Structure formats: C-alpha cells, structure tokens
Amino acid sequence: MSPFLRVLENDVQIAALLFMGVVYVLRLLWLFRFRSAAERTYAAGNATAGVALSMLNVALPWAMESTRKKPLFYVQFVVFHVGVVVAIAATFIIPYRPALFEIAAVVRSFQVALAAAFAVGVARLYRRLTTPALRLISTVDDYLSLSLMILFFLAGALAVPNRYQESEWALIGFFALTALFLVYVPFSKICHYLYYPFTRFYFGRMQGHRGVVAKSRRLP
Numbered sequence: 001m002s003p004f005l006r007v008l009e010n011d012v013q014i015a016a017l018l019f020m021g022v023v024y025v026l027r028l029l030w031l032f033r034f035r036s037a038a039e040r041t042y043a044a045g046n047a048t049a050g051v052a053l054s055m056l057n058v059a060l061p062w063a064m065e066s067t068r069k070k071p072l073f074y075v076q077f078v079v080f081h082v083g084v085v086v087a088i089a090a091t092f093i094i095p096y097r098p099a100l101f102e103i104a105a106v107v108r109s110f111q112v113a114l115a116a117a118f119a120v121g122v123a124r125l126y127r128r129l130t131t132p133a134l135r136l137i138s139t140v141d142d143y144l145s146l147s148l149m150i151l152f153f154l155a156g157a158l159a160v161p162n163r164y165q166e167s168e169w170a171l172i173g174f175f176a177l178t179a180l181f182l183v184y185v186p187f188s189k190i191c192h193y194l195y196y197p198f199t200r201f202y203f204g205r206m207q208g209h210r211g212v213v214a215k216s217r218r219l220p
Helices: 003-031 047-055 065-069 071-096 098-102 104-130 132-137 140-159 169-187 189-209
Strands: none
Touching: 003 071, 003 169, 003 189, 047 189, 065 071, 071 098, 071 104, 071 140, 071 169, 098 104, 104 132, 104 140, 140 169, 140 189, 169 189
C-alpha cells in the first residue's frame, strides 16, 4: 500500500469525521435552543404510543399512503439505505478489518448490495429528471446529493475487493469520495437523518396526545 493511500484511508478520513462531528454538535446545540411548548389540548390519546408509532413509521410501509399504494417505492427505499449502511461499513472494514474482505462471500454480498443501491439511485435520478412535478421542487442539492451517492455506491462496489496490490485507483476513488461526503453531508439534505429522532418524537407525541393516531394503526 502506498503512503498516499494509507494517509487517505486513515488520517484524512479521521479528520473528515471529526469535522462532520463538530458541525453536527453545533447543529444540535442550535436545535436544543428551541423548547417545545406543552400541549394545551385535552389529552384524547396516548402520547407514548404516538411517539413509538412515529419512531417506527419508517418500518411500517402500510402506514403511509405513498408506500401502501406503491410498495415498489418502499423496496427502493430499503435497498438504497441498505446500500448506504454497507458503503459506510466498508469505509471502516477496509482500513481496520481488511481480513474480512479476504472472504469471497463477504465481498460478493457487499458488491451485490452496493450494485442494487446504485441501480436504485440511477432510477431515482432518472425519475427526478423526467417527472415535471419533481423537477419543479428539486434543488441543486437534490441532484448533487443523489449523483454523489450513485458514484459512492459504484466506487464502493469496485473498492471492496481491497486489491491494493494490483491497483489502488479504486480504493483511492472510494476514500476520496468518502472524505468529500463527510465534509459535504452536514450542509446537504443528506443530514436529514440527524433530525429524524427529534422530528419523529415531537410529531408522534403531539399526534398521540391529541388522539390523531387511528386505532387500526396502533402498535400491537
């Protein structure tokens, strides 16, 4: 392994991770400045049940009209986000547990997951470019974030065999994109996951308290 790749896999990634962590902490400190007001409405339901349902809503496709009527969208959502998790895992396995990618079945599993996520990403970009309603509400960040994710999946699929002895270009490309992501993500739409637990908590508490949650949608 060349000194350049060693620094890119370790020092650069750690620095980028620290930068992202600092920005996230600042964002959360800003968020915590705002205090939610106490409900003044009559408690017609259960706030705790509302929070639980809201938090788990992402795993309940039948609870959302969009995914209930078009289940393929939910399948795409799952495949895309599994690809994200797999790609992030690869950024840690390659430099710190490389022996894991000496197992052919593990490499193949990662490549299949990343290739599937890549295909979904391309389909999503095509849909965003060809659907008038989506084009109308799309921003530069929407296109840039999705395009970078597509490249990230492709680079990850090429990098996971970890064949730096033969060629380092796949690994260099993958970790260069990773560093770029770590710096860019806190300022892009991709950082929505940071706010997920807070938004779902407050929304679910309100919905549960007011009894908006229908009995048919309550958790067993």
